[in-house]
Amino acid sequence: xxxxxxxxxVCGLLFELSSHDRLRMLLAxxxxxxxxxxxxxxxxxxxxxxxxxxxxxxxxxxxxxxPEGLHHASRYGRLVLGHLPGLEFxxxxxxxxxxxxxxALPREFLCRLGELGGSTLTEDVMxxxxxxxxxxxxxEQYVWTATDQYLPSQAPYFQKALxxxxxxxxxxxxxxxxxxxxxxxxERPEFEGVLNRARAKGQLEERLLDGLDVxxxxxxxxxxxxxxxxxxxxxxxxxxxxSDGRAxxxxxxxxxxxxxxxxPREEVINEHQRWLLRRPGAIxxxxxxxxxxxxxxxxxxxxELEDRRLISQSKLTYLGHVLYGxxxxxxxxxx
Numbered sequence: 579x580x581x582x583x584x585x586x587x588v589c590g591l592l593f594e595l596s597s598h599d600r601l602r603m604l605l606a607x608x609x610x611x612x613x614x615x616x617x618x619x620x621x622x623x624x625x626x627x628x629x630x631x632x633x634x635x636x637x638x639x640x641x642x643x644x645p646e647g648l649h650h651a652s653r654y655g656r657l658v659l660g661h662l663p664g665l666e667f668x669x670x671x672x673x674x675x676x677x678x679x680x681x682a683l684p685r686e687f688l689c690r691l692g693e694l695g696g697s698t699l700t701e702d703v704m705x706x707x708x709x710x711x712x713x714x715x716x717x718e719q720y721v722w723t724a725t726d727q728y729l730p731s732q733a734p735y736f737q738k739a740l741x742x743x744x745x746x747x748x749x750x751x752x753x754x755x756x757x758x759x760x761x762x763x764x765e766r767p768e769f770e771g772v773l774n775r776a777r778a779k780g781q782l783e784e785r786l787l788d789g790l791d792v793x794x795x796x797x798x799x800x801x802x803x804x805x806x807x808x809x810x811x812x813x814x815x816x817x818x819x820x821s822d823g824r825a826x827x828x829x830x831x832x833x834x835x836x837x838x839x840x841x842p843r844e845e846v847i848n849e850h851q852r853w854l855l856r857r858p859g860a861i862x863x864x865x866x867x868x869x870x871x872x873x874x875x876x877x878x879x880x881x882e883l884e885d886r887r888l889i890s891q892s893k894l895t896y897l898g899h900v901l902y903g904x905x906x907x908x909x910x911x912x913x
Contacts, residue, residue, distance in 0.1 A: 590638070591638060600631045600634065603617060603631055608655070611649060614632060617632070617649065635655070661689075664689065667691055679809050683832070693828040697801070697820035706805070714735035714738075715735055717739055722746070722833050725751070726754035726793070727756050733764050745781050751788070752788060753890065787841075793806075793813050796826065800819070801820045801821075803818070804819075847900055854888075859879035864889070864901065
């Protein structure tokens with residue numbers, strides 16, 4: 579069949595569903611089989627109008643009539659209805675999806691986008707960050723995150739969650755540019771000790787993934803934030819929150835997809851550290867960038883760091899910051 583013919587068939591289907599009465603009728607028959615007169619009463623239509631709509635739905639294969647005269651949504655009709663929540667959700671939030679890119683998501687998740695239908699759009703990023711703080715305090719089993727940066731306000735919540743035994747998975751962007759002066763909350767020895775003990779016990783697992791397609795904070799109870807990037811790849815952190823079970827499952831499955839694509843944090847860091855230790859010029863350049871000293875972009879060490887993406891725009895990336903920390907202070911030991 580030619581592509582044009584297939585498109586014509588789809589247009590015919592969409593035309594039939596564009597009728598408010600026919601769509602209401604199909605939805606009603608999906609809930610309960612009915613005779614024509616009962617359908618007319620339920621939808622406040624004349625019997626003639628109901629019969630005409632039923633004939634059109636049956637002609638499209640969306641409904642069928644049994645020997646007792648009851649009209650049913652067909653298997654095909656129920657399948658078509660299953661695709662509508664995604665269209666409804668996309669239409670409802672068309673302004674958001676006009677300015678944010680979700681085309682990098684696997685097709686499976688685009689087809690299941692309607693599972694986010696019970697979500698609330700939060701465009702005020704401060705409310706979104708507050709939702710994350712509350713989620714960290716309410717979690718009882720696990721917390722999963724995928725983000726290009728963490729806020730200073732989140733550190734105490736992470737610490738308390740780990741201390742009460744919550745398991746965590748974090749997916750971080752190794753080449754994003756974090757605040758160049760690490761906030762004091764993240765530098766506290768007590769907090770670093772909690773992190774390292776959790777890593778040693780397997781309570782905290784971390785992976786790095788180049789090019790995050792989603793910003794996500796969730797627990798077993800709720801999705802505090804699921805947000806998508808702007809067309810240029812940056813996040814403005816406007817996105818959706820939900821405690822609906824279908825939305826949680828959609829986000830859980832999506833997280834598992836990216837978790838499998840990521841690499842263990844220590845593996846990536848150690849690989850870059852071995853490379854760095856063989857290049858004294860790059861080590862010297864990294865120290866100067868970390869200390870905020872003037873550095874010639876034309877120097878070999880500087881170029882090597884850029885090629886390795888340990889610096890970007892003359893600033894340390896997340897990975898560069900971690901390596902700079904290892905070079906300038908002793909590593910805390912677990913326990």
